[in-house]
Amino acid sequence: MTVEPPPFRRVLIANRGEIAVRIIRACHEMGMEAVAVYSDADVAAAHVRLADAAVRLGPPPPSESYLRIDAVVEAALATGAQAVHPGYGFLAERAAFARAVEAAGLVFVGPSSEAIDALGDKLHARRLAAQIGVPSVPGTLEPAPVLPDHEHCVNTAQPGENHPPRARKMPDRSQSG
Numbered sequence: 316m317t318v319e320p321p322p323f324r325r326v327l328i329a330n331r332g333e334i335a336v337r338i339i340r341a342c343h344e345m346g347m348e349a350v351a352v353y354s355d356a357d358v359a360a361a362h363v364r365l366a367d368a369a370v371r372l373g374p375p376p377p378s379e380s381y382l383r384i385d386a387v388v389e390a391a392l393a394t395g396a397q398a399v400h401p402g403y404g405f406l407a408e409r410a411a412f413a414r415a416v417e418a419a420g421l422v423f424v425g426p427s428s429e430a431i432d433a434l435g436d437k438l439h440a441r442r443l444a445a446q447i448g449v450p451s452v453p454g455t456l457e458p459a460p461v462l463p464d465h466e467h468c469v470n471t472a473q474p475g476e477n478h479p480p481r482a483r484k485m486p487d488r489s490q491s492g
Contacts, residue, residue, distance in 0.1 A: 321346040323398045326424065327370075327391040328352070328362070329412075330402025331381060335362035338400050350394045352387060354380035368394050381405050384415050391421055398422040408435055 326342050327350040328335045339349040339362060351366035356375035363369045370390035372380035380386070382405060391399050399416045401407035401424070413428035426434070434440040438458060444451050 323347055323396075323422070325350060325367075325394065325396045326398045326400055327387070327394060327396040328366070328400050328402060329381070329387045330400075330405055330407075331357055331360065331362055334402040334404070336365060338402060339365045342400075350390070350396050352381070352390050370394060377405065384409075384412050387412075388415050388419050388421070391416070392419060396421065398424050400424040410435065 322345075325348040326338075328338045328342075329352060330338070331353065335351060339351065342349040348367040349365070351362045351369040352372050353360060353363045353369055354372055354375045354377070357363060358371070370393065372383060372386045372390065374380060384406065387399070387406065390396075399421055401412065406412040407425065408431060410428045410431040413423045413425065413431055416423040417428060425431075433443060438456065441451060441454065442456050445456060
């Protein structure tokens with residue numbers, strides 16, 4: 316039996332918490348080193364402790380740490396990672412992140428930036444699927460109309476339509492009895 320070498324020597328995981336822990340464990344099971352990133356709030360987190368290396372991205376707010384594409388790519392390059400796994404959430408569905416990883420000469424573990432661009436917009440994805448003949452559930456290929464506001468919706472709903480009942484104040488039953 317031939318054992319294939321792992322696809323990468325080192326992978327940076329651009330996420331935190333349980334998501335990162337699971338990816339780190341999978342990397343280790345495949346014989347790859349894992350690099351964690353963290354904010355100041357996560358310095359002692361499990362994903363940081365389990366990783367082979369860890370890089371501080373910045374202060375606790377995600378906008379100043381985990382969502383900084385430049386800092387994540389810089390961390391991958393500085394640690395010698397060959398690939399970046401986005402996990403899910405944070406930057407996972409941002410084509411700009413995938414493009415930045417690709418432009419740095421690294422492998423983005425996930426769909427290409429072109430695929431994220433094409434399929435990130437559900438209406439665009441449905442139109443594309445219809446155009447190339449991929450069967451899909453019935454639905455619209457156009458945006459739903461935007462109604463003026465919540466009150467308009469509540470006031471124009473007709474009895475028997477598929478909508479939740481309008482909230483009403485319940486009688487006080489604490490004195491009964």
